[in-house]
Amino acid sequence: MNILAIFKREWRAYFASPIAYVVLTIFALISGYFFYSLLAFFSLSSLQATTNPGFGQGLNASEWIVRPLFRDIAITMLLLMPAATMRLFSEEKKTGTIELLFSYPIRDWELLLGKFLAALALYSAMLGISLLDIAMLGSLVTLEWGLILSGYLGLLLLGMAFLGLGILASSLTENQVVAAVGAFGVLLLLWVIGWSTEAAGPTLGPILSHLSIINHYDSFAKGTIESRDVVFYLNFTLLCLFLTLRSLESKRWRG
Amino acid sequence: MIEADRLTKYYDKHTAIRNVSFTVEKGEIVGFLGPNGAGKTTTMRILTGCLPPSSGTARVAGFDVLTDSLQMRRRIGYLPENVPLYTDMKVTDYLAFVAEVKGVDRGRRRQRIGEIMDKCGVAKVRQTLIGALSRGYRQRVGIAQALLNDPEVLIMDEPTIGLDPRQIVEIRQLIKELAGQSTVILSTHILPEVSMLCHRVIIINNGQIVAVDTPENLTAGLQSSTKLRIRVEGPVNQVGMALTQLPGVLRVVAEDEAHLPAGQAGAQAGETTHSFVVESERHCDLRREASRLIVERGWGLLELRPADMSLEEIFVRLVTKEAQEARA
CATH class of the missing domain: 3.30.70.3100 (Alpha-Beta Plaits)
Structure with missing residues (x-):
């Protein structure tokens, strides 16, 4: 019950401040633009295929539009989600409201989970916006819905990892900008770490590749849900939430 | 209702409070008096479960603040020093949130919130954003949230600071009305407030208790003439x-x-x-x-x-005596 109360408050707080509106609008704009340009390129290619039959064989809306769109959405989320998580704890620390929360009969994990779920709800709302594009596309061409489903599952898991790290950063500082920049920096590093795997040599390469937060998304993009990738994202999220609990506890101890 | 036993708290090497022991009986209003930085807030934070002591134990409403923290927190109301509230919420929404996390029965919630808003005089501003409230109203909302769960123990850190004289009188009246139902412990550095409100005074300085007595006894006891x-x-x-x-x-x-x-x-x-x-x-x-x-x-x-020697004089005398002894 406490989780629900915290969730409701956080959800309302998102919409009491401009954060939710800004994040949702920017996401709708950017993902809409990506969708439009992918669709435009696809229809141009389809037009060329009518004059050159051999060219049209690999043309498939799921491969040409949905997959790159999901990849673009993942990058957009990387940029936007730190803004959605930055205030969750840092604001409470700065204004002192956390002291009152600590005096209420709420367990730390209930507090954390309520906040995490509120951020996840906002993230899901953003994914919901992109679903409008997909639904419109689906009314025009035939799509592989299995691929889309696995893509969304992947995005959801990836998003949980983003949010987990964002909340951890927020619990470590009173300053929202520091929380946002810190979360963004670490996420970006974990993203680009996968680019240098070939140059890193046979020992380090696979490790970097495994740590890369986006490499685990590839299987979802291909439509094959691999348990090790699911486990990676869940573990990453749980580790972040666990560290956040520790950080809250130490906040208590240090005052 | 409150038993503090040799509470000690270090922040790094600095000692905030040392061997603070006292008891508060049911229905009592006890004033915590001391200069800024004496350890009043630290003690209150320990009693509310916000801060664990470095050593020593405390029981509030019959529950240990460390081991039975959750049970203890169900039975207290806390008003922190600067009244930290969610400025982006309306008064009723905020109180509804607090009632929910404090575990007020779902069926009784609406009625309870109404009662408390009347009692604390915030019914007029129920639809106002907390961020837009004046200092006095904010303080009342702070007291309202503390009272929502009908606390057995009410802990208030500087409840009248920053209010205008009329508001101070009103808040004091409110606190007086609570006497008997709740056990109240409040900190202040306004001395007349203590003699007006409190049954007993705990004077704390440099993290240690200097005196515990009724305001009358303190006034009489220290006078040699x-x-x-x-x-x-x-x-x-x-x-x-x-x-x-x-x-x-x-x-x-x-x-x-x-x-x-x-x-x-x-x-x-x-x-x-x-x-x-x-x-x-x-x-x-x-x-x-x-x-x-x-x-x-x-x-x-x-x-x-x-x-008569005013509480101010007593206070200054106790605090300076302490300092001299420490030096000697």
């Missing part, structure tokens, strides 16, 4: 001499007239007015003798009142 303040219209030397000769008088001090418009009042009467502080042996009431003496001599008796 009884003092009378007398303002007389008459020749200063003769009056002084006459007063000194009264039985039981230890000494008479003529006070400087700086605070008196001597030129005016004195000149009009044809004689100057003077203030004297007559110090006599303890429990020796000289009011009758002194007034008779002055009237018989034909001087004007303008004022005569017992000059």
Whole structure:
């Protein structure tokens, strides 16, 4: 019950401040633009295929539009989600409201989970916006819905990892900008770490590749849900939430 | 209701409080008095479960603050020092949130919130954003959230700070009304507040308890003599001499007239007015003798009142005594 109360408050707080509106609008704009340009390129290619039959064989809306769109959405989320998580704890620390929360009969994990779920709800709302594009596309061409489903599952898991790290950063500082920049920096590093795997040599390469937060998304993009990738994202999220609990506890101890 | 046993808290190497022990009985209002940085807030944070002590134990409403924290927190209300509230919420929404996390029964919630809003005088601003409220209303919302769960123990850190005189009177009235139902512990550095509200006072300085007693006993206990303040219209030397000769008088001090418009009042009467502080042996009431003496001599008796040691003086004396002992 406490989780629900915290969730409701956080959800309302998102919409009491401009954060939710800004994040949702920017996401709708950017993902809409990506969708439009992918669709435009696809229809141009389809037009060329009518004059050159051999060219049209690999043309498939799921491969040409949905997959790159999901990849673009993942990058957009990387940029936007730190803004959605930055205030969750840092604001409470700065204004002192956390002291009152600590005096209420709420367990730390209930507090954390309520906040995490509120951020996840906002993230899901953003994914919901992109679903409008997909639904419109689906009314025009035939799509592989299995691929889309696995893509969304992947995005959801990836998003949980983003949010987990964002909340951890927020619990470590009173300053929202520091929380946002810190979360963004670490996420970006974990993203680009996968680019240098070939140059890193046979020992380090696979490790970097495994740590890369986006490499685990590839299987979802291909439509094959691999348990090790699911486990990676869940573990990453749980580790972040666990560290956040520790950080809250130490906040208590240090005052 | 509250039992603190040798509470000690270190922040790094700095000791915030050391061996703080006290008990508070059910229904009592206890004032926590001390200069800024004395450890009042630290003690209160420990009692509310916000901060674990470095050593020592505390039981609030029958539950240990460390091991039964959740049970304990169900039974308390806390008003932190700067009244941190969610400024982006409306008053009713905020109180509804607090009622939910404090575990007020779903069916009773609406009614309870209504009651509390009436009691704390925030019903008028129920639809206002907390961020837009004046300091006084914010304080009331803070008290309202503390009271929502009908707490057995109410802990308030500087409940009247930053309020205007009328608001202070109202908040004090509210706290007085709580006496008997809840056990209240409040911190303040306003001394008259303590003598007005509290059954007992705990004076804390440098992280240690200096004195625990009722305001009356504290005032009486520290006085080695009884003092009378007398303002007389008459020749200063003769009056002084006459007063000194009264039985039981230890000494008479003529006070400087700086605070008196001597030129005016004195000149009009044809004689100057003077203030004297007559110090006599303890429990020796000289009011009758002194007034008779002055009237018989034909001087004007303008004022005569017992000059009790104010809590301020006691406080300063206790705190400085402490400092001297520490140095010695």
